Amino acid sequence: MDDSLSFENFLEGARKAAHKAMEAHGRREYDDFALQGGIAVEKLAKAVLVSKNPVYLLDMNKGNPDLLLYFGGHLDMDANKVRTVGATDSIKRLRKLGVLPPSEKLDELIELRNGTAHASSGEGAKSMIPPLAKNVAILLAEVGVAIDRFWGRWESTVSAALDRRKSEIERDVQIRIAQAKHHYDDRFSDLPDHLHRRLVVExxxxxxxxxxxxxxxxxxxxxxxxxxxxxxxxxxxxxxxxxxxxxxxxxxxxxxxxxxxxxxxxxxxxxxxxxxxxxxxxxxxxxxxxxxxxxxxxxxxxxxxxxxxxxxxxxx
Structure with missing residues (x-):
């Protein structure tokens, strides 16, 4: 089977998309957040499916019987002709397997990513960090990947989103503070120390x-x-x-x-x-x-x- 369909490739693709989603949310570009967040969930869901059995990637709607043999490892095919299951069906399969629980918020995020939701992406996706973080955490636990390995510098932001001891306002503010810190670091990390000190003094x-x-x-x-x-x-x-x-x-x-x-x-x-x-x-x-x-x-x-x-x- 092609390396692009490996567990490692799906996991890395999910990680990159998740980081892009958090960066977009920090810039208040909620349409892009919905897009990248949905991609992250889809790729991570496929990483979990392929870790269990590559055949679970088969898209039943494409109608090519050769794909079953391909995902089973008994037939070579041109990578350009290979189609995998989509985000919605990937999530449905993981729910049938008992990996993911039902989640209206996750379904809404995927709808926003696909452009099928009635509300505008910006309006609906603004509050979607907690459901994104929660479901990513479930999927990571299923394959034994540490949250800090996946989220990197966004770990504190995700932790704030998942902290149920705090009120909704407290979680939202802590998320925005973490995003603002990253924005500040991105703007001034290349500034020499003496110029940075001068900036602060001024x-x-x-x-x-x-x-x-x-x-x-x-x-x-x-x-x-x-x-x-x-x-x-x-x-x-x-x-x-x-x-x-x-x-x-x-x-x-x-x-x-x-x-x-x-x-x-x-x-x-x-x-x-x-x-x-x-x-x-x-x-x-x-x-x-x-x-x-x-x-x-x-x-x-x-x-x-x-x-x-x-x-x-x-x-x-």
Missing amino acids: QFSRINVSVSETEAGIWIEGENVCPACDCVADVLAVGQSAGDASPVSVFALKCHLCRLQLATREELTAAGMDLETVDERLAARAARYLGGSEISNVAFRRKVAQFLHSDLDDWE
Whole structure:
């Protein structure tokens, strides 16, 4: 049988596709994530099937009886004429063998990869890292391949996705932090040490705060240490008017260097930020601007969206 259909070749193809999927997700290219994630599952499923019996790769829909003899190892065929089972049927066979459990999320990922899902890939695939990681882990365990060997530098990201002790928000934020760290490393790993130190110093030297008062309320833009790359990230806060709490509440963060974005106080907390300290620091620096205007929900959502998406493209 051709080497391209070997266990090792399928496993390596799955590993490369899985890494590409994680990189695409980190770039927010969710269509490509769905494509590469589906390819990873398909190749890994075929690796498991061929490890059990190469005949399990036979595509029953192609109708070429010679393929049975080929996969059985008793007939040579032109590699260009060989067709293997598709992703959907590979998964069905592994479920019949008791390897994979039923999973609507995995089925949806394969549908997104095949372009047959009704929802757009970007919308549906954004939250697909946990089911991808879970099913990959099951398949790897079946063939005795260590998770760290397969995932490499993405192991911590996958571990966060599989950590059921954390809430969904905590898992999502930890995944984004890991992706942001990799993005930062990819951007600056080739930078000489002295230039990298200069970059960090210049980031911290630009710390300032700006306050604007509009009909919608008071907005404070300042800086904070990025939870992912430890450089300076921009934060957005709003002025409060009443109560015993701090007159300022920080609601969003974006980092131009690693591209981490956090859009709610829950996400900021999940990233490990001490919001009370950040609130008090920004309030002290912007105290003279606080007049107590209330901010509408519509204005708030618009401002956060504008803040998160401004200027990032200029830092590519």
